[in-house]
Amino acid sequence: MTDVLAVTDHRRGDLRDVSYEIITAGRELADETGGDLHLAVISGTVDDFADKLNRDGVDAIHTVSHGEEFNHDVYTQAITQLYDDLAPQYVLTPNSVNGLDYAPAVANQLDLPVVTDTIDLETDGETLVATREMYGGKVETTNELEGEAVVTIRSAEWPQAEGTGDASIEAFDADIDEDAIGSTVSGFEEVGGGDVDISEAELLVSIGRGIEEEENLDLIRDLADALGATLSSSRPIVDNGWLPKNRQVGQSGKVVTPDVYIAIGISGAVQHVAGMKGSDTIVAINTDPNAPIMDIADYAIVDDLFDVVPELIDEFEG
Amino acid sequence: MKILVTVKEVATVEDEFEIEGTEIADQYLGADLNEWDDYAIEEAVQLQEDGIADEVVTVTIGPEECEQTIRQALAKGADRAVRVWDDSLEGVDLLDVNAKTEILSAVIEAEDPDLVLSGVQAGDDSFAATGVSVAENLGFQWGAVVNHLEHDLEEGVASVRRELEGGVEEFTELELPAVLTIQTGINEPRYASLRGIRQAQRKELDVKALADIGVDESTIESELDLTAMYEPESESDATFWEGSADETASELGELLRDKGVAQ
Ligand SMILES: Cc1cc2nc3c(=O)[nH]c(=O)nc-3n(C[C@H](O)[C@H](O)[C@H](O)COP(=O)(O)OP(=O)(O)OC[C@H]3O[C@@H](n4cnc5c(N)ncnc54)[C@H](O)[C@@H]3O)c2cc1C
Numbered sequence: 001m002t003d004v005l006a007v008t009d010h011r012r013g014d015l016r017d018v019s020y021e022i023i024t025a026g027r028e029l030a031d032e033t034g035g036d037l038h039l040a041v042i043s044g045t046v047d048d049f050a051d052k053l054n055r056d057g058v059d060a061i062h063t064v065s066h067g068e069e070f071n072h073d074v075y076t077q078a079i080t081q082l083y084d085d086l087a088p089q090y091v092l093t094p095n096s097v098n099g100l101d102y103a104p105a106v107a108n109q110l111d112l113p114v115v116t117d118t119i120d121l122e123t124d125g126e127t128l129v130a131t132r133e134m135y136g137g138k139v140e141t142t143n144e145l146e147g148e149a150v151v152t153i154r155s156a157e158w159p160q161a162e163g164t165g166d167a168s169i170e171a172f173d174a175d176i177d178e179d180a181i182g183s184t185v186s187g188f189e190e191v192g193g194g195d196v197d198i199s200e201a202e203l204l205v206s207i208g209r210g211i212e213e214e215e216n217l218d219l220i221r222d223l224a225d226a227l228g229a230t231l232s233s234s235r236p237i238v239d240n241g242w243l244p245k246n247r248q249v250g251q252s253g254k255v256v257t258p259d260v261y262i263a264i265g266i267s268g269a270v271q272h273v274a275g276m277k278g279s280d281t282i283v284a285i286n287t288d289p290n291a292p293i294m295d296i297a298d299y300a301i302v303d304d305l306f307d308v309v310p311e312l313i314d315e316f317e318g
Numbered sequence: 319m320k321i322l323v324t325v326k327e328v329a330t331v332e333d334e335f336e337i338e339g340t341e342i343a344d345q346y347l348g349a350d351l352n353e354w355d356d357y358a359i360e361e362a363v364q365l366q367e368d369g370i371a372d373e374v375v376t377v378t379i380g381p382e383e384c385e386q387t388i389r390q391a392l393a394k395g396a397d398r399a400v401r402v403w404d405d406s407l408e409g410v411d412l413l414d415v416n417a418k419t420e421i422l423s424a425v426i427e428a429e430d431p432d433l434v435l436s437g438v439q440a441g442d443d444s445f446a447a448t449g450v451s452v453a454e455n456l457g458f459q460w461g462a463v464v465n466h467l468e469h470d471l472e473e474g475v476a477s478v479r480r481e482l483e484g485g486v487e488e489f490t491e492l493e494l495p496a497v498l499t500i501q502t503g504i505n506e507p508r509y510a511s512l513r514g515i516r517q518a519q520r521k522e523l524d525v526k527a528l529a530d531i532g533v534d535e536s537t538i539e540s541e542l543d544l545t546a547m548y549e550p551e552s553e554s555d556a557t558f559w560e561g562s563a564d565e566t567a568s569e570l571g572e573l574l575r576d577k578g579v580a581q
Binding site for chain 1: 329330331333334335337340342412414415416419441442443444445446447448449450451453454455459460461462463479480481482483484485486487488489490491492493496499502503506541542543544545546547548549550552553554556557558559563564566567568569570571573574577578579580581
């Protein structure tokens with residue numbers, strides 16, 4: 001039997017979407033051999049969270065009331081104790097920034113293998129077949145492992161579970177060793193405010209590492225001016241200090257939903273796509289016809305941006 | 319204080335490539351310093367320039383060919399390097415997190431640093447798990463996805479910012495010794511100067527086999543078996559505009575006018 005313990009994610013009082021996705025992923029995995037799906041809800045308003053998470057397919061919800069926000073030591077201790085108690089085959093966690101802050105520790109403590117950022121999972125009860133990407137999404141791989149494992153799942157790969165379930169909800173009395181807590185979260189800050197709100201724009205001209213040099217950004221500024229568009233970018237442009245943080249589209253930047261998003265010299269890494277896939281129409285300009293951005297583009301120009309962009313400026317200025 | 323930086327040479331792939339079995343065919347592969355590790359090296363070197371670190375040591379798991387990449391880290395200012403390799407690692411498709419944890423932990427234990435800086439992830443296998451796994455293994459504290467580190471490191475405490483999703487950052491205090499996984503954008507990695515490159519040639523690069531660091535071959539056997547590699551089926555239903563730049567640009571121009579978003 002493949003019992004699964006899936007850990008949910010929340011921040012500042014709200015469950016994150018991946019918490020409902022992990023129910024679907026966990027249910028699928030447990031169903032393959034008729035196992036149970038257990039959810040863990042740790043810290044925050046756990047009873048309220050448990051009610052919301054009680055959706056179709058959940059067998060049991062274990063709440064661990066301890067502190068308001070995420071603390072990796074509390075999570076690690078609570079999950080390893082739940083594991084000892086429930087003896088699941090797999091521990092599933094989100095591949096979120098917080099998931100990556102405790103899943104490897106849980107695996108190491110339990111002496112289990114860890115496989116991260118999975119996009120598909122199958123099991124026959126003994127062997128887990130996990131699908132994940134390598135080389136920035138250029139290839140997909142399948143990976144097999146025997147026995148128990150800790151597995152993190154990529155967000156937005158599984159649909160969110162719906163319906164109302166009839167899970168048992170139980171407080172789990174985790175024995176948290178306060179002395180072993182070596183880190184303290186002292187606050188949060190929202191960054192990336194500023195002059196322009198790219199999430200309001202109708203037309204975004206977005207530039208990525210394909211621009212190569214900071215000077216070349218002038219060309220893109222000219223394009224944005226000619227089109228009356230707002231300028232945004234992928235992460236490396238912001239990391240380089242070429243554009244301010246409020247222009248960054250993606251997982252750690254802003255989510256945008258313009259009518260048209262023109263991705264210029266952007267490969268379409270999963271963390272970038274997380275921020276712009278809701279755009280109405282996506283146009284990619286890229287020299288690589290196989291770049292992952294092509295999978296979500298509606299229109300594509302496979303060509304050098306330094307050839308295409310000047311022509312486009314001419315179109316509107318000429 | 320002593321800082322250890324994990325440095326990986328990652329494989330890069332050309333736009334067009336072929337797969338042979340569970341590997342990308344050699345002729346389409348290049349090699350580069352892992353992007354995230356470059357920021358980790360810079361952070362360590364800045365701590366040294368600020369007079370906080372006395373020594374910066376790099377550790378790499380990799381064959382002799384990756385010494386060029388290690389020399390890059392030395393040229394940027396690291397003091398010396400340790401490289402671990404063994405015949406038993408040759409031909410392993412994918413070294414899993416546990417195997418890397420065993421090897422790195424052994425080196426870290428011997429070096430006994432106060433702080434370990436590691437990249438958030440490696441650009442090729444993208445596990446994003448090794449730093450935290452090593453920390454737990456050694457009983458160190460840790461912080462994943464760190465994009466700011468206070469350089470005063472008061473009284474054995476590191477104040478960091480962790481970059482969460484959606485433009486939210488978390489402030490965390492961590493007791494040392496600790497492992498931080500470093501996110502891009504935390505600093506501006508320098509280019510190695512000519513002088514740095516010359517000096518790097520003379521810096522110590524210590525090569526160790528598994529037996530030298532007391533790691534048994536059997537403990538690093540990957541539990542994860544890479545069984546297939548393929549190009550993801552293209553889900554693209556994009557309209558590919560063909561033609562010269564001037565033709566494709568006018569197609570795009572027409573679309574923008576049709577949508578009413580540009581005049
Ligand atoms: C925890 C975490 C959070 C992250 N958050 C974000 C985020 O919020 N946003 C984000 O964007 N990234 C984020 N990233 C980084 C992400 O993984 C990628 O590294 C990044 O999106 C790549 O940016 P890029 O597409 O501009 O560069 P690359 O991947 O280097 O792609 C450059 C593209 O330009 C093309 N190109 C090159 N030259 C030309 C030319 N002359 N003409 C046309 N095309 C050309 C290439 O074919 C390639 O497709 C995050 C990563 C991590 C680990």
